[in-house]
Amino acid sequence: MGILNITPDSFSDGGLFTNLDTALRQAEKMVADGAKIIDVGGESTRPGAKPVVEAEELDRVIPIIEKLHQELNVIISIDTSKALVMSEAAKAGAGIINDVMAMQGDGSLKAAQETGLPVCLMHMKGQPRTMQSNPEYKDVVSEVKDFLSLRIEQCLKQGIQKEQIIIDPGFGFGKTLEHNVKLFKHFRDLEKLGYPVLVGASRKTMIGQITGKDVDERLAGSIALATIACLKGAAIIRVHDVAETVDAIKIAQALA
Ligand code: 7PM
Numbered sequence: 001m002g003i004l005n006i007t008p009d010s011f012s013d014g015g016l017f018t019n020l021d022t023a024l025r026q027a028e029k030m031v032a033d034g035a036k037i038i039d040v041g042g043e044s045t046r047p048g049a050k051p052v053v054e055a056e057e058l059d060r061v062i063p064i065i066e067k068l069h070q071e072l073n074v075i076i077s078i079d080t081s082k083a084l085v086m087s088e089a090a091k092a093g094a095g096i097i098n099d100v101m102a103m104q105g106d107g108s109l110k111a112a113q114e115t116g117l118p119v120c121l122m123h124m125k126g127q128p129r130t131m132q133s134n135p136e137y138k139d140v141v142s143e144v145k146d147f148l149s150l151r152i153e154q155c156l157k158q159g160i161q162k163e164q165i166i167i168d169p170g171f172g173f174g175k176t177l178e179h180n181v182k183l184f185k186h187f188r189d190l191e192k193l194g195y196p197v198l199v200g201a202s203r204k205t206m207i208g209q210i211t212g213k214d215v216d217e218r219l220a221g222s223i224a225l226a227t228i229a230c231l232k233g234a235a236i237i238r239v240h241d242v243a244e245t246v247d248a249i250k251i252a253q254a255l256a
Helices: 016-032 054-071 083-092 108-115 140-158 177-185 187-191 205-211 219-231 242-255
Strands: 002-005 037-041 075-079 096-099 119-122 165-168 198-200 236-238
Touching: 002 016, 016 037, 016 054, 037 054, 054 075, 054 083, 075 083, 083 096, 083 108, 096 108, 108 140, 119 140, 119 198, 140 165, 140 177, 140 187, 165 198, 177 187, 177 205, 198 219, 205 219, 219 236, 219 242
Parallel strands: 002 037, 037 075, 075 096, 096 119, 119 165, 198 236
Antiparallel strands: none
16 A cells, blocks of 8 residues: 655645646556555644644545546545545545544544445544653553454444455554554454454654664665564555565565
8 A cells, every 4th residue: 555645735836737647646656666555645634733624635635536546547545534535535436445543533434334435444542633642551452452343343333344344553643662563563463353454654653763763764664564564464554665665575475
């Protein structure tokens, strides 16, 4: 899964057309590099980020999803926590709903079910703005597992099919390095829930904490992490650097 971030300033200067083209070119490259999914994000729920109003998020992501759907043969994932964005993205051609709030938002469960699309349920402790200030767990692995089990149950109750559910421990979302490492070491416990697991750790703080590198120097660390995640059984790896990660995964798969 390649990450396509739609930043606010990409719409404030050059005009819609230029930005659509830039996004399309980025997505095209990721597909050529081996991405099977493009994750389109309007930056609504990033750690430390201010919430984005619905209309603005729609303006950012819907034209891009329409364009990618017209031009590329790839699964489009919409990274959102808002019910209306889920519905509109599905109409525009999205094929997966990726929700870092695991469908806890107002109307999300119903909206997601009505689209009929697969959903990715991610664990986050706390709210994006404050979640990294001293997160605490008694047992991070069982807490994440229990949370995801509960969210799965809500989805099934809503009528979302078992085959439509993907889970994600949410690396860096209300977690210290120690928590992230524990989740990685006990990856098999998450798989025991019986759903494909998505791993998103590309360029994240945990890579910086282990390697001592700034965000623009985390490629090698991110590839190492993705490779290990792959060997541990991750079904989907969410990354910025598709070409490099695909090579690493090919080697892992060929030699494992
Ligand atoms: C700033 C901080 C910008 C963090 C962006 C981020 C995940 C996700 C994100 C993940 C799933 C990033 C994050 N992370 N969706 N969306 N899993 N399913 O590093 O780990 O891209 S946003």
